Amino acid sequence: MKHFFALFLALMMAVTMLSAASAETGHSVTVAVDDDSFTIGPWGSAGAVRDWTETVMWTHLCYRPFVGAALDKDELQMVAAKSVTKVDDTTYDVEIFDNITDSQGNAIKASDVVFSYQQLASLGYVSEIGVYFDSAEATGDYTLTLHLKDGTEGAIENVLTLCSIASQAWYEGASQDEIETNPATTGPYTVAGVETASSITMAARADYWKSEDLAYVEQQNADQIVILCITEASMRSVALENGEVDMAEISANDVSRFEGNDAYNITNYNNFMSQYLIFNTSENSPCQDENVRKAIAYGFDCMTMLMGSGTTAGIVSYDVAPNMAPDYVQAWDEAEYFPWKPEVAAQYLADAGYQPGELTIRILVTAQAPQGPYQALQAMLMQSGINLEICAYDRAVRQTYQEDPTAWDIAEYSDSITDFTTHFWEDLFSEKNYGANGTQGFTVDPTLQQLLAAASADRSEENMNAFHDYVAEHCYMIGLYTEIRSIVTGSGITDICLQKLNPVLNAMTFAE
């Protein structure tokens, strides 16, 4: 009996060691995401939903790191392009490697690259491609020429990095189901399994065509990456605590559960999505009066608003541009714009001809966004004698009312900066986008347009300052804050590689 027992124990030990050894051969990472739109098409979905999930999957794992390059601190990391040669301001010759194949063995040639650009441009999902890309033509099996509409700084980098590449023959012959569940991927990973709207398992490609000089978007640090959809924020925290997932973005309310716990690593990052207030300067709104705008601007404190969303993790800013683009003038950080001064606010209100409590302002917000900051704003403005009515609508209705000058007086506005401050300003203030309405805030001001055109054409400090100061002086908009987000990982993952807000799952560092 003793012999039998010993033999049994020895056998169990051997099995345990073998299984442990096999587990160590590769890393598997399970990442919780909050979105279930698992549409792994090479060029996005018809709805232009390019959220965290899709970006993570396409950008770094399946398709996108392809044609040209990945932008990293102003340095181009070549992926599939052997060389990019500037012919003139708007023309570039690109040579791609001649041994590129997708996960189903299709060879990728210059004609596939041209096809991919044409697809993305015609679908119109990526605004930068629409703005900068003009046309592409294959000049050989592995050479092509890219023509840009606009030769401004950053244009070629955007065009090179934002287009996913797929084989034309595969794409045109594949059914929707094949595209969804068994795509021919050109990136370092391929799809190993799909649970509709629940999870996607991606496996590192053993046959990835490149083995040397890998850009970090091409690395294969994890053998298997599982993207698991958990829509409820609190359930993502539970899944992390359970060990069901290795990594998740955690809401500000929940992150304290993991702080000070050695079993977890927390990576805080600036989410680049800054919040602003835009004033309706049309004749339909009391905010047409600059004194009213300034009364509001001096009537609240950004940090108190941020605390209204349940966190103090954020960068407060009264500025009219996010401090994240290369053309940002650092001196703007030192300037004092509209500090919270209720007495100054009350004075501006009096100058506008309103008694305390007489003026009611409507703020247009998205119902899905946390309402706490606006309730804090409401309380603060009340101290200066301004009533604030919060008009919260869901996104679609809000989009409609946004264009109606009679529907609101202030609108909350969230936007990220993709490349230059001037592009951010153009989104808000260029009459090219708003026609007769002037700007998003219905501001018809020729001087504003003139200054914007000058800054866009030449991003000199003088031009940038001129526009910036003009907007701040007339108080057309106010910066609020940029939230800090937290990604929590199990202690097995020691470092998260972040590129343009997205964790590069394949390039994470694992604990020994």
Add this chain to the structure above:
Amino acid sequence: MVKYVIKRLLIMIPLLLAVGIIMFTLMNFVPGDPAQLALGSGVHTQEEIELKREAMGLNRPFVVRLTEYIGNIFLHFDFGKSLTSGTEIKYELMSRFPYTFYIAVFSILLTIVVGLPLGIYTAVHANSLGDKASLFITLLFDCMPSFWTALLLVLLFSLNLRWLPSSGASTWKHFVLPVIANSLGGLAGFTRQVRASMLEVIRSDYITTARSKGLKEHAVVYNHALPNALIPILTVIGMRFGSMLGGATIVEVVFSIPGIGQYLVNAISGRDYNACTGGIIFIAFTFSVIMLLTDLLYAWVDPRIKAQYAGASKRKKVAANA
């Protein structure tokens, strides 16, 4: 009987048409531009929006779009594409339906397996301690919102005991907690319904007759009382199963089950008009089918109803001959 089924199936056509027309019309007139939604949240020029509207066919008259939409659904089973994700709605609905179906089937089974015996017991032993305890417990479950029940189950079985996973849908273990959470609220109502229905029957004269004939209590309850109490119970089961097939919304969201309910919640919050309309027509269809099956079950359970179904056509024949 066959004629009855065919008649019911034919009635479903105008019903579904009405649902489709109402939904499409409502979605058409609520504020919000599908073209802007499809373009995403960035800033778009009027030209871009107009181009998108044209590409989506939104510039055509309402009646033309309605006719095309309804025609596509009924002739090609084509619900169109989602405005936010761009995927085929038919594909989404069909791939998500199995998850909702599993939860609905196992929830209703759990409800029946636990609720039926409990309801019978409380009816037979009315006003006993067991009846009162059952009333207390079932009312307690009835009062608990399902999202709260779901969270309690997660805290206990996932977070503390670590027996079962909290989210996902890849193995049978992932369905245990959703099924329990989905059943508990309905279980209470079902048990009370069985009790009320059985109580009414048990007090009937024919049950007293059965007992006076010396039949065993077991036979009286299960052979005489239960079959006669089944009609209202079947109605409750049918209604509950039908609505469960439309998605156990809260449970699916809490446990991240990619079912119809979660799809509709996302579609509504994202104002995905096509997905909303398609999803609701699909739910109306499944509900109608379940109601038809429930009606057929009535006939199977109660020969009088079967005779009525069959009798209607016979009566018409006789009238025609006369």
